[in-house]
Amino acid sequence: IYTSGTTGEPKPSPYATATWPPWPPTAASPAVCATGCCLHSPVAFDAATFEVWGPLLTGGCVVVAPSRPLDSALLRRLVRDTGLSALWLTAGLFRLLAQDAPDCFTGLRQVWTGGDVVPAAAVRRVLAACPGLTVVDGYGPTETTTFATSSALTDAATVPDTVPIGHPLDDMRVHVLDGRLRPVPPGCPGELYLAGEGVARGYLGRPGDTAARFLADPAGPPGSRMYRTGDL
Structure with missing residues (x-):
């Protein structure tokens, strides 16, 4: 897996196949991924490991999004037509969708977001518009591939001003x-x-x-x- 190249030159980070994927299957609930997890990230991006292996290791299916930018209209269609239930978004894209159409996540059970500071206001808007949804702040650099910690948020009224990165994942x-x-x-x-x-x-x-x-x-x-x- 390659780093994002914040220094101008991406660095390859090899992993031991015995521990792949480098986060446990419990990071994605079987009940969530059994319906479908969206693959919309480039396969060279570490988030794709969650989008592919999360559902496949928990008896679910991978919902492959069309090869175009993910917007609120496309997300609504994927949820309606495929039964999509889980999704990963960068913190920046999550914020944009939360501003544009916070109810576009209706029908999903979990939205994982991270890669940068997750805006508390965006989390509150989405949770208020989508009862029953869980927003998970997943933290972890490429060198720990995809996630090392997570924090699940379910109630807009209790989201703190600074969204925590949560607790370490298993192992x-x-x-x-x-x-x-x-x-x-x-x-x-x-x-x-x-x-x-x-x-x-x-x-x-x-x-x-x-x-x-x-x-x-x-x-x-x-x-x-x-x-x-x-x-x-």
């Missing part, structure tokens, strides 16, 4: 550490490190970048590593 660990890799006290700033089965092996052919970002996990089993996200 993942989250550390908030200082510059000497020591845990910081609650309420103190620190850098976020991700560890567990979903962490990539490093960057292919880039030993320097790998050494800088993939470190030994002091709280994990022998030989385990953690990824330095750069997020505070």
